[in-house]
Amino acid sequence: MPRITITVDGIKYEEDVEPRLLLVHLLRERLGRTGTPVGCDTSNCGACTVMLDGKSAKSCSVLAVQADGCDVVTIEGLGTNGTNGSMHPMQRAFHEEHALQCGYCTPGMVMAAIDLLRNDPEPSEETIRQGLEGNLCRCTGYCNIVRAVRRGAQEMGRAVNTP
Amino acid sequence: MIPAQFDYVRPGSVAEACRELASDEDAKALAGGQSLLPFLRLRLAYPSKLVDIGRLAELKGVHERGDHVHIGALATHDEVMRSPVVNAGCPLVALAVAQVADPAIRHRGTFGGSLAHADPAGDLPAVALALDAVFVAASEQGEREIPAAAFFVDYLESSLRQGEILAGVRIPKLGAGWGFHYEKFHRTAQAWAIVGVAAAVRRSNGSIAEARIGLTNMGPTPVRAHAAEAALRGAELGDQVRRACAEAAAGTAPPADLHAQPDYRRHLAEVLTGRAVRAAAGAG
Numbered sequence: 221m222p223r224i225t226i227t228v229d230g231i232k233y234e235e236d237v238e239p240r241l242l243l244v245h246l247l248r249e250r251l252g253r254t255g256t257p258v259g260c261d262t263s264n265c266g267a268c269t270v271m272l273d274g275k276s277a278k279s280c281s282v283l284a285v286q287a288d289g290c291d292v293v294t295i296e297g298l299g300t301n302g303t304n305g306s307m308h309p310m311q312r313a314f315h316e317e318h319a320l321q322c323g324y325c326t327p328g329m330v331m332a333a334i335d336l337l338r339n340d341p342e343p344s345e346e347t348i349r350q351g352l353e354g355n356l357c358r359c360t361g362y363c364n365i366v367r368a369v370r371r372g373a374q375e376m377g378r379a380v381n382t383p
Numbered sequence: 384m385i386p387a388q389f390d391y392v393r394p395g396s397v398a399e400a401c402r403e404l405a406s407d408e409d410a411k412a413l414a415g416g417q418s419l420l421p422f423l424r425l426r427l428a429y430p431s432k433l434v435d436i437g438r439l440a441e442l443k444g445v446h447e448r449g450d451h452v453h454i455g456a457l458a459t460h461d462e463v464m465r466s467p468v469v470n471a472g473c474p475l476v477a478l479a480v481a482q483v484a485d486p487a488i489r490h491r492g493t494f495g496g497s498l499a500h501a502d503p504a505g506d507l508p509a510v511a512l513a514l515d516a517v518f519v520a521a522s523e524q525g526e527r528e529i530p531a532a533a534f535f536v537d538y539l540e541s542s543l544r545q546g547e548i549l550a551g552v553r554i555p556k557l558g559a560g561w562g563f564h565y566e567k568f569h570r571t572a573q574a575w576a577i578v579g580v581a582a583a584v585r586r587s588n589g590s591i592a593e594a595r596i597g598l599t600n601m602g603p604t605p606v607r608a609h610a611a612e613a614a615l616r617g618a619e620l621g622d623q624v625r626r627a628c629a630e631a632a633a634g635t636a637p638p639a640d641l642h643a644q645p646d647y648r649r650h651l652a653e654v655l656t657g658r659a660v661r662a663a664a665g666a667g
Contacts, residue, residue, distance in 0.1 A: 222391060239391035239433065240423070261384055263421050264573065269487055275461075276487040281420045285391055286413075286437060335486065353572035354485025 224288035228253065229297025237284045244268045244279035246287075247294060255296040255327055259356075266355030269328035269335075270294050276335035278354070295327035298334075309379055310334050313372030314365075321359035328355050333369040341377055343369070386423035390432040397441050397550065401523045403434045405546025412436050412548050414457055417484070417492035418500040442495070442550055445469055451517075451553045452476075456495020461486070463494050473554040475563035475583055479510045482565060485573040498534075499549040501541040501604070504575040506567065508535055508605035513581040513597030514554055521550040528553075535604035560592075561585050564662035566655045567599070570642060576600050577642045578651040580608075580631070582659035590619045594660060601635040601652055610634060611656055620666050624657070631656035 221236045228251055235250060247253040247270070258280060259267030268279045271293040279292075298308035307315070310330050320326045329352065336343060336351030343351065348369045349362075357365060394400040404410050409431035413419060416437075422428045436442065442457040445466045452472040454463060463469050464481045483489060483497065483506050497507050498518070511518075511531045518529040520543055529542055536542050543549060567579040579599030585592045594615040596608040614627035630653075637648035 238388070240386040240388055242385070242420075242424075245385075261424055263417070263488065266485070266487060272491075275490040277491050278487050280424070281417055281488070282491065283391075283413075283416065283420070283433075285393075286416065286435065332487065351486060354487050 222285050222288070224285055226284070226287055226289070227291045229292070229294055235284070239283065239285055241284045242280055243270075243272075243277075243282040243284050243287050243292070246284040247279060247292070253294045253296055256294045257324060257327060259324065259328070264354075264356065265325070265328070266332060267325050267328040269331040269355065271331060271335065275338075276332055293331075295330060298330070308334075309375035310369070310372035313368045313375060317364050317368035317371055319361065319364040319368035321357075321361050325355060325357045325359075329357065329365055333365075333372060336369075337373055337376060341373060343373060345370070384424050384426060386420075387426060387429050389423075389430050391435065392432065393435040393438065395439075397436075397439055397521050397548065398523060400434050400436050400439065400548060401521060401546050403432070404548065405523060407432055408545055410434055412499070414496035415459065415491040415493040416496075417488050418496060418502065418505075436548060437493075442548075447472065448553070451555045453551050453553050454494050455551045456493060456499070456549045458494045460484070460489035460492050460494065460497070464489065469554075472556045473514065475510055475514060475565060475581060476507075476554055478563060479506045479565040479581060482506055482567050488573070495549045495551065498552060499541055499543060501535050501537075501539050502575075503535075503538060503602060503604050504600040506565065506576060506579055506581075506599060509579060509597030509599040510565065510581040511552065511554075511597075512605045512607055513583055513595045514557070515595075516555070517553040519550045519553065520544075520547045522547040526550065532607075538603040557583060557585075560587070562663040562665050564659045566659040566662070568651055568655055578637075578648050578655055580652065580655045580659040582656070582663040584615075584660055584663040586664050590617055591615045591624065591660070591664060592617070594663075596631065596656060596660070598631070598635065598652055598656075601632065601637045601648060603636070603638075606635055608633075608635075608652070608656060615660065620661070620664060624660060624664075628657040628660055629653050 259265035300306035411430035581597040610630040610633035632649035632652040
């Protein structure tokens with residue numbers, strides 16, 4: 221069984237993995253990161269989106285062995301110490317703008333939102349909608365999600381600009 | 384679902400990867416995995432072994448090469464879409480690749496993987512065909528070139544042989560005067576094209592001097608709309624172009640599935656070819 225080294229939310233792990241083990245199952249079942257849900261079986265929904273070496277990836281479509289040596293950030297690694305008081309600005313914006321109903325898609329939405337700001341820190345509504353095209357909200361609460369991403373982007377810009 | 388069991392190797396060179404693939408007819412090459420992993424999860428494929436070529440530096444990057452652009456098989460869709468070399472030298476590729484799936488998949492999915500997968504519903508095969516791209520296959524014996532017209536053999540089947548991997552693709556640059564458009568009709572944002580049309584058009588004095596049209600999802604392989612291409616030669620923008628584009632589906636055998644019946648696909652091909660040709664000709 222291949223042995224991999226993987227950094228998840230800043231912690232380094234060494235794991236023996238079956239080649240067919242999906243990254244999302246490694247995260248959830250072995251490393252306890254149940255904040256990353258499995259939504260679909262077709263790579264459509266984006267609920268399992270994580271950052272893989274700094275870029276968004278659907279963790280149901282990556283083998284754990286492919287992530288050997290990589291750095292993964294899940295929704296649980298965004299806040300500074302995992303409590304409400306230290307939520308990431310994008311998480312806080314989703315909370316403030318009521319950008320979730322059932323909440324199942326939210327971890328993936330937040331990761332995709334942060335990812336789209338890499339290329340455009342001040343995105344238009346159109347850019348946000350395009351950037352989230354791989355993430356489905358079956359409660360269809362997209363209007364509030366788009367608002368939240370805008371607000372999160374503003375907060376993140378402010379955080380960067382504040383000395 | 385969880386994929387069936389398979390062995391996994393991560394060779395350190397292209398030669399070693401080819402050896403692994405040559406020695407086992409049920410082995411499959413794994414690049415970004417964005418087409419292969421969904422197949423494995425749905426248990427539509429049962430490879431004995433995955434040969435992970437995803438880290439081979441020899442297959443990476445996009446390179447300017449005079450009369451063509453060389454796109455390494457492992458260049459990701461995201462990388463190709465943002466490449467200044469691609470945007471300048473073969474803009475049709477940049478336009479189409481930006482419409483492949485969604486941002487997260489474009490970060491992992493590779494240009495070569497998506498072509499070697501040979502899915503007629505994929506966006507890139509029709510583009511490669513329309514641009515007369517040249518596929519470079521690597522094996523233990525060295526490299527060989529395969530013209531796009533000979534690369535796509537059947538549904539999900541390319542002319543790559545056992546022990547060969549796709550190393551890269553050469554996209555010939557078309558000179559000044561050409562315009563491009565990729566028109567995709569799909570049900571939801573990241574879904575496959577029900578029908579797609581890749582068009583490259585050279586205009587001269589208000590009429591079309593030359594057109595190349597590749598069709599997505601209009602048969603078991605991507606196809607060229609030869610009849611429409613011939614009818615477009617010398618056609619004036621307006622009625623003549625409209626009549627020529629009505630030939631787009633001639634000779635095609637489009638599939639029937641839950642999204643569309645063949646007659647509807649033929650209708651789409653005609654309408655979308657009209658849109659793609661007009662947009663490529665700069666006539667909206």
